Amino acid sequence: MQTDSFEWLIGSQRWRDSAIARGEAAGGINPIGGLEEVLDELSPIEDFSGSMSLSFSDPRFDEVKAPVDECKDKDMTYAAPLFVTAEFINNNTGEIKSQTVFMGDFPMMTEKGTFIINGTERVVVSQLVRSPGVYFDETIDKSTDKTLHSVKVIPSRGAWLEFDVDKRDTVGVRIDRKRRQPVTVLLKALGWTSERITERFGFSEIMMSTLEKDNTAGTDEALLDIYRKLRPGEPPTKESAQTLLENLFFKEKRYDLARVGRYKVNKKLGLNTNHPITTTTLTEEDVVATIEYLVRLHEGQATMTVPGGVEVPVETDDIDHFGNRRLRTVGELIQNQIRVGMSRMERVVRERMTTQDVEAITPQTLINIRPVVAAIKEFFGTSQLSQFMDQNNPLSGLTHKRRLSALGPGGLSRERAGLEVRDVHPSHYGRMCPIETPEGPNIGLIGSLSVYARVNPFGFIETPYRKVIDGLVTDEIHYLTADEEDRHVVAQANSPIDAEGRFVEPRVLVRRKAGEVEYVASSEVDYMDVSPRQMVSVATAMIPFLEHDDANRALMGANMQRQAVPLVRSEAPLVGTGMELRAAIDAGDVVVAEKSGVIEEVSADYITVMADDGTRHTYRMRKFARSNHGTCANQSPIVDAGERVEAGQVIADGPCTQNGEMALGKNLLVAIMPWEGHNYEDAIILSNRLVEEDILTSIHIEEHEIDARDTKLGAEEITRDIPNVSDEVLADLDERGIVRIGAEVRDGDILVGKVTPKGETELTPEERLLRAIFGEKAREVRDTSLKVPHGESGKVIGIRVFSREDDDELPAGVNELVRVYVAQKRKISDGDKLAGRHGNKGVIGKILAQEDMPFLPDGTPVDIILNTHGVPRRMNIGQILETHLGWCAHSGWQIAGSPDWAANLPEALRSAEPNQIVSTPVFDGAQEAELQGLLSSTLPNRDGDVLVDGDGKAVLFDGRSGEPFPYPVTVGYMYIMKLHHLVDDKIHARSTGPYSMITQQPLGGKAQFGGQRFGEMECWAMQAYGAAYTLQELLTIKSDDTVGRVKVYEAIVKGENIPEPGIPESFKVLLKELQSLCLNVEVLSSDGAAIELREGEDEDLERAAANLGINLSRNESASVEDLA
Known part of the structure; x- marks a missing residue:
C-alpha cells in the first residue's frame, strides 16, 4: 500500500508498467505520476499581462545521497535530489529558454515503506476522508414532520454547491455556504430561459412553484443577484459576476473535483459512464442533473432517466459507507503538500517576472525553491499523519504502516466526531478490521486495513x-x-x-x-x-480461537500484541493461526534470500549465498541495534553453510521471530485457579524459574547524547579534566573523557565529561595580587557532564563521536557530538505487565519460589497462575481453549480408531509428536468436540501417566504442603507476552531535587525527578485524623518553606533535632495577591505582635547551602559516602 502509492507519486518505471498492465493507459497515453500531475496543473505560470510564461515538465531524481544505515547513524534525511525541466517563453518575441532546475532534496521511501527524516524512521499513515462527489441526504423537519431533501456537491478543492427542498416546497441553492437563493436564479445565470427550465422540469410542481416565486428577469439580473449574495457591499457588474461564477465552478485553477470526484458524480448521475475522464471541473449538465435527481428524490420516484438514455436508481447516500469514503495514501498526501509549496512558489515567480529585466530572465532567476522545500519539510516534520514509527516489535511496525486514520488535516477531529463515524459499518467487511482500533478518545477514528484488502487508483478500498x-x-x-x-x-x-x-x-x-x-x-x-479471515487485520488474525472471544477483549488482545517486547530468546507459539510466517516476512525484520542458491559462509554478522546464476550475495545482520522504542533489534542466522535455500526463504531471524515465524512471547505452563488471594483483580503469580532461566528477560537500549557548543563565554569542551571530581568517578572514562565500551554504569555516573566556561566574577584585591604575581589563572569552568539519569543503569555497548574536525555535518554552533548507548538486561519482576492474546492482561503480584508453586502429579511445577475470575464476565473463552490445545500440542496425541469427532480431520492430524506447533485459523479453527477428543487422546508422559483428563483438568498439589488441592484445575500451555509497561520505567522516589522557580514547590513527574503531590483531598484526610504536625511538615519543610527545608537537611546530616517550620512561599504569594487587591495585610504572631516578612531570605538559603557544601536543586547523591 505504502510503496505503490509512493511509486505513483515519483512516477517510477515499475508503477508505469503495472498501470499499463491494469489498462489505465487507454488510447496509448502514458500514465501520469503524481509529481507530473502537479507540474502540469501549475504550468504555465504567466505574468499579469500574459507576455511571459514559465512551464515545468519531466521530473526526475538523481541517486540518493547516502544509504539508509548512514542516514540513521548521522541524523541525515534519506533523500534524492529532484530536478525538473523549466521552460521560459517570451510570448512577444517567441524566445524560449530551457534549463534543468534543482527543486530540492526529496525524501525517498525505504524498501520497508518508511521514511528516514533527520535520522529517525517515520511512517506516513493513510487518511480516510469523505470522497469528493455528490451526496443526497434526507432529514425530518421538526415543526411540520415533513421529509426534506438536500444535496451537496463536494469538490476536492473549491467552493461547495448545495441544493435543498425546504418545508415550503421550494428548491433553493447555497453557493459557497452563503445565503440561500431560488435554484432557478442559478439556472438563469447559466443562460437557461424560463421556457427551457419549464421544458426540462415541467414534470415537477415544486420546480414550477420555485420558478413562479423567482423575480429575476433574465441571465444578467440573475448573475447580479448571485454576485450581491457572494460579494455583499461590492458594486456588481455583469462582467465581474460572470467571471466570479466561472471561477467558482468552471475553472480548473479554482475548482477541482479530482478524477475520483468526477468518477463519483458520473456514476451517481449516470453521465458519460463509458467515456474516459477528461474534465475535473463541474459542467452545466452536472448542475442540471443534480437538481433533477433531487426533485425526483423528493417526489419519491425510484429511478431517473438521464438524457443519454441511462436509467439510474434514485436514493439517498450513507456518508459512512466505504463507497463514499476513500483513502489518501502516502503519495497523495505528499502530492497535496507539494501543490501547496508550488502555489507559494508561483506567487514569487509572478512577482519576479514583473520586476526583472526581460532580457536577463532565465528559469533559474525566476524560481525560488525555498517554499517547496519548506512545505515538504513541514509535512514530514510536523504533520499529524507523519508519525514516529512504532518499532516495539515487528508486528507493531507492520500494523503502523497499514493504519487508517480519519484524523489529520482535512479529516475529522476527535472532539467533533460522533458515534456514527466511529461505529462499525457493514461496508467495512474485508476492508477495515472491525476489531483493531484504539481504546481511548480515538476509538473508531483509527482503524487497520484488513488482511487481503488493497487500494484502487481512486483511493477506494477493495477486497x-x-x-x-x-x-x-x-x-x-x-x-x-x-x-x-x-x-x-x-x-x-x-x-x-x-x-x-x-x-x-x-x-x-x-x-x-x-x-x-x-x-x-x-x-x-x-x-x-x-477466506474466513478476510474481514480482520493482521494483528487480529493472529489471535487463535478469536471466534470464542468477546470483541472488546479481542480488541485489547490485538492492541497488546503490538506492545510485546522482544525477549532474549524468542519462542513461536504452540497454538498459532497460520499467519505467523507471512506476518514476520512482510514486517521486514527477518532476512530473506533474494535468489535461490547455496549458503557459502555463515557468521553472526553476515551470510553469504552463492546464487544459482553464479552471483554472490552477502546479507549483513543487524546486531543489537536500538529501535525507536528502546527495544533491542538483533538478527541471527538460522541456516548452515552448505545448506540449499530457495528465493523468498527466511535465512536469519530478527527480533520476536523464531525460524521465520512471528514469536512475540513464550509458551508457559499455566494453572487457572485462585491462590491465597495473591492473584486477586488480575494479578499474576509467577514461578522464580522464569527469572533465573531468563525466560522473560528482555534487553533495552537507551541512547544518551551530549554536544559541545560555542557559548558567549567561550567554547564548551569534552574532556576528562573535570573540576571537583575524584579519580574514582573518572575511572571508566578514557583520555578524551568518554566512557569506555563495556563499563557498568548506574545513575549519577559520568558518561561524557564536559566543562562549560563560567562568567568572570569580580576579583577580590587578594586574587588580583595573586594573579599579578603568578600570571593569568585558568578561567573558571563548571561541570556540565552527561550523567546517567536517575533510576537507570546498564552496560555501555556503543559510542558514536561526531566532530567538526572530521567534517561531520553538525547543527550550527555545535563543535562535537557524542552519543552513548547503554544496554540494560531486564529480568521479569513484580510490577511488570504480562498479557495473553485474548485481552487477558495483568500485573505480576508475586514471584514464588519454584518449589512453592502448585505442581502436577509427575512433579512438574506450573510457571504461572491466573485467576479463574478473569474469565467468565469478560467472555474471552478463547484463552481456555488455547490452554487446552496448547497442552495437546505440548504432549502430542494419537487418535485411536475412527471416532465421529475426528471425521473432518486430515490424515496427517491423526497423530502428532510432542511439542508440535499447531494452527487454528480464525473463524475456521478447532471445534469443541475436536478439542475434547484430542485431550482424551494425548500421549502419556515418561512414566506412562496421562496427567490431564478429557476436560483439560488435572489434580494439582500445593507446593508448600504437598497436599492436593480439593478440586481439579485447568492446566495447559498458554502463550504469554511481556508488555512494554515495565516497572523499572515507572517506579520512582525522591528525597530532595529540583523546585519550581515560581512556586518553590517540588516539580512533578519522573522525568523532572519530581515528588508526589499531596493535594487538597489528601490534606482533608490528614485533618480528619487530626494529624496536625504531619500536615504542617508536608505543607512547609517538605514543600515550599525555602529556608526551613535547607535547615532540616542540615539537621539530618548533623544528627540534630528537626527545627521549627518557617513560613511557606505559598503564604507569601497569598499576601502578594491580597496586596494586589489594595488590601493592607499584616501578619501577627500568636501573642498579637506584628511579624516582619523579610524579602531577602534567599541569602539565608545560599548561606546555609554554602556552609553545608550541598546543592539542594540537583538530584540526590548516589550514595551516603558522597555526602561525607
Whole structure:
C-alpha cells in the first residue's frame, strides 16, 4: 500500500508498467505520476499581462545521497535530489529558454515503506476522508414532520454547491455556504430561459412553484443577484459576476473535483459512464442533473432517466459507507503538500517576472525553491499523519504502516466526531478490521486495513471475492469496492462445497446490501469470500480461537500484541493461526534470500549465498541495534553453510521471530485457579524459574547524547579534566573523557565529561595580587557532564563521536557530538505487565519460589497462575481453549480408531509428536468436540501417566504442603507476552531535587525527578485524623518553606533535632495577591505582635547551602559516602 502509492507519486518505471498492465493507459497515453500531475496543473505560470510564461515538465531524481544505515547513524534525511525541466517563453518575441532546475532534496521511501527524516524512521499513515462527489441526504423537519431533501456537491478543492427542498416546497441553492437563493436564479445565470427550465422540469410542481416565486428577469439580473449574495457591499457588474461564477465552478485553477470526484458524480448521475475522464471541473449538465435527481428524490420516484438514455436508481447516500469514503495514501498526501509549496512558489515567480529585466530572465532567476522545500519539510516534520514509527516489535511496525486514520488535516477531529463515524459499518467487511482500533478518545477514528484488502487508483478500498457462476465456485478472483459489492450476493468462505466446486447444500447463507443475511438458492450466488479471515487485520488474525472471544477483549488482545517486547530468546507459539510466517516476512525484520542458491559462509554478522546464476550475495545482520522504542533489534542466522535455500526463504531471524515465524512471547505452563488471594483483580503469580532461566528477560537500549557548543563565554569542551571530581568517578572514562565500551554504569555516573566556561566574577584585591604575581589563572569552568539519569543503569555497548574536525555535518554552533548507548538486561519482576492474546492482561503480584508453586502429579511445577475470575464476565473463552490445545500440542496425541469427532480431520492430524506447533485459523479453527477428543487422546508422559483428563483438568498439589488441592484445575500451555509497561520505567522516589522557580514547590513527574503531590483531598484526610504536625511538615519543610527545608537537611546530616517550620512561599504569594487587591495585610504572631516578612531570605538559603557544601536543586547523591 505504502510503496505503490509512493511509486505513483515519483512516477517510477515499475508503477508505469503495472498501470499499463491494469489498462489505465487507454488510447496509448502514458500514465501520469503524481509529481507530473502537479507540474502540469501549475504550468504555465504567466505574468499579469500574459507576455511571459514559465512551464515545468519531466521530473526526475538523481541517486540518493547516502544509504539508509548512514542516514540513521548521522541524523541525515534519506533523500534524492529532484530536478525538473523549466521552460521560459517570451510570448512577444517567441524566445524560449530551457534549463534543468534543482527543486530540492526529496525524501525517498525505504524498501520497508518508511521514511528516514533527520535520522529517525517515520511512517506516513493513510487518511480516510469523505470522497469528493455528490451526496443526497434526507432529514425530518421538526415543526411540520415533513421529509426534506438536500444535496451537496463536494469538490476536492473549491467552493461547495448545495441544493435543498425546504418545508415550503421550494428548491433553493447555497453557493459557497452563503445565503440561500431560488435554484432557478442559478439556472438563469447559466443562460437557461424560463421556457427551457419549464421544458426540462415541467414534470415537477415544486420546480414550477420555485420558478413562479423567482423575480429575476433574465441571465444578467440573475448573475447580479448571485454576485450581491457572494460579494455583499461590492458594486456588481455583469462582467465581474460572470467571471466570479466561472471561477467558482468552471475553472480548473479554482475548482477541482479530482478524477475520483468526477468518477463519483458520473456514476451517481449516470453521465458519460463509458467515456474516459477528461474534465475535473463541474459542467452545466452536472448542475442540471443534480437538481433533477433531487426533485425526483423528493417526489419519491425510484429511478431517473438521464438524457443519454441511462436509467439510474434514485436514493439517498450513507456518508459512512466505504463507497463514499476513500483513502489518501502516502503519495497523495505528499502530492497535496507539494501543490501547496508550488502555489507559494508561483506567487514569487509572478512577482519576479514583473520586476526583472526581460532580457536577463532565465528559469533559474525566476524560481525560488525555498517554499517547496519548506512545505515538504513541514509535512514530514510536523504533520499529524507523519508519525514516529512504532518499532516495539515487528508486528507493531507492520500494523503502523497499514493504519487508517480519519484524523489529520482535512479529516475529522476527535472532539467533533460522533458515534456514527466511529461505529462499525457493514461496508467495512474485508476492508477495515472491525476489531483493531484504539481504546481511548480515538476509538473508531483509527482503524487497520484488513488482511487481503488493497487500494484502487481512486483511493477506494477493495477486497477479493471468488466468482460464482450458476452455483459453481471458480478460482477467478475479483476485487470489489464497497458500492460494487452492494449490487451482488456474496456467500461466506466456509460454505461447504464439493470436489467440483459446487455448493453442497441447496440453499446457501449469503450477505446482501447493508449487511443483511438470508438463505438463497445456490444459483443466485454471485461471489464467495476468499477466506474466513478476510474481514480482520493482521494483528487480529493472529489471535487463535478469536471466534470464542468477546470483541472488546479481542480488541485489547490485538492492541497488546503490538506492545510485546522482544525477549532474549524468542519462542513461536504452540497454538498459532497460520499467519505467523507471512506476518514476520512482510514486517521486514527477518532476512530473506533474494535468489535461490547455496549458503557459502555463515557468521553472526553476515551470510553469504552463492546464487544459482553464479552471483554472490552477502546479507549483513543487524546486531543489537536500538529501535525507536528502546527495544533491542538483533538478527541471527538460522541456516548452515552448505545448506540449499530457495528465493523468498527466511535465512536469519530478527527480533520476536523464531525460524521465520512471528514469536512475540513464550509458551508457559499455566494453572487457572485462585491462590491465597495473591492473584486477586488480575494479578499474576509467577514461578522464580522464569527469572533465573531468563525466560522473560528482555534487553533495552537507551541512547544518551551530549554536544559541545560555542557559548558567549567561550567554547564548551569534552574532556576528562573535570573540576571537583575524584579519580574514582573518572575511572571508566578514557583520555578524551568518554566512557569506555563495556563499563557498568548506574545513575549519577559520568558518561561524557564536559566543562562549560563560567562568567568572570569580580576579583577580590587578594586574587588580583595573586594573579599579578603568578600570571593569568585558568578561567573558571563548571561541570556540565552527561550523567546517567536517575533510576537507570546498564552496560555501555556503543559510542558514536561526531566532530567538526572530521567534517561531520553538525547543527550550527555545535563543535562535537557524542552519543552513548547503554544496554540494560531486564529480568521479569513484580510490577511488570504480562498479557495473553485474548485481552487477558495483568500485573505480576508475586514471584514464588519454584518449589512453592502448585505442581502436577509427575512433579512438574506450573510457571504461572491466573485467576479463574478473569474469565467468565469478560467472555474471552478463547484463552481456555488455547490452554487446552496448547497442552495437546505440548504432549502430542494419537487418535485411536475412527471416532465421529475426528471425521473432518486430515490424515496427517491423526497423530502428532510432542511439542508440535499447531494452527487454528480464525473463524475456521478447532471445534469443541475436536478439542475434547484430542485431550482424551494425548500421549502419556515418561512414566506412562496421562496427567490431564478429557476436560483439560488435572489434580494439582500445593507446593508448600504437598497436599492436593480439593478440586481439579485447568492446566495447559498458554502463550504469554511481556508488555512494554515495565516497572523499572515507572517506579520512582525522591528525597530532595529540583523546585519550581515560581512556586518553590517540588516539580512533578519522573522525568523532572519530581515528588508526589499531596493535594487538597489528601490534606482533608490528614485533618480528619487530626494529624496536625504531619500536615504542617508536608505543607512547609517538605514543600515550599525555602529556608526551613535547607535547615532540616542540615539537621539530618548533623544528627540534630528537626527545627521549627518557617513560613511557606505559598503564604507569601497569598499576601502578594491580597496586596494586589489594595488590601493592607499584616501578619501577627500568636501573642498579637506584628511579624516582619523579610524579602531577602534567599541569602539565608545560599548561606546555609554554602556552609553545608550541598546543592539542594540537583538530584540526590548516589550514595551516603558522597555526602561525607
